[in-house]
Amino acid sequence: MFLTRFTPIPDTCPFCNVWETLAHVYLECARLQPLFQLLTNILLRFWLHFSPHLFIYTLPIRVPTKSRDLLVNLLLALAKTAIYKTREGRLGHEASCDCGASFRSSVHSRIRAEFLLAASTDSLDAFEERWALSGVLCSVTPSGSLRLTL
Numbered sequence: 001m002f003l004t005r006f007t008p009i010p011d012t013c014p015f016c017n018v019w020e021t022l023a024h025v026y027l028e029c030a031r032l033q034p035l036f037q038l039l040t041n042i043l044l045r046f047w048l049h050f051s052p053h054l055f056i057y058t059l060p061i062r063v064p065t066k067s068r069d070l071l072v073n074l075l076l077a078l079a080k081t082a083i084y085k086t087r088e089g090r091l092g093h094e095a096s097c098d099c100g101a102s103f104r105s106s107v108h109s110r111i112r113a114e115f116l117l118a119a120s121t122d123s124l125d126a127f128e129e130r131w132a133l134s135g136v137l138c139s140v141t142p143s144g145s146l147r148l149t150l
């Protein structure tokens with residue numbers, strides 16, 4: 001499937017100039033490797049293996065691992081958004097087009113916002129259950145401060 005069927009854009013990838021398909025944009029472009037390595041490392045800490053199939057179709061939500069599954073699926077969605085936004089940025093000639101850095105920044109922003117909301121509503125336990133699983137992305141210190149670990 002070719003992107004140009006949906007939007008009037010150049011036929012070639014704005015990063016590597018090969019013929020651009022959806023598969024190239026979201027799976028094959030060499031610029032994605034640092035992001036995929038980061039996702040591989042994160043998912044391994046959740047006892048999951050990163051694969052193109054998982055990236056595209058996400059995890060089925062299962063009761064015993066519901067918190068992890070929901071968090072991983074959110075991370076995969078944020079990764080796809082980072083790919084889209086940095087590609088749009090490149091087409092708009094923006095300076096920063098690093099999808100790994102964009103992904104990490106969006107995860108940090110989301111965690112900080114969720115932490116501030118939880119702290120202000122006295123629900124840090126629920127925050128930890130959702131975001132601090134195994135300390136992969138963050139943790140809450142004994143004094144109640146947020147520590148980002150991604």
Ligand SMILES: [Zn+2]
Nearest residue numbers: 013015016029
């Ligand atoms: Zn490319």
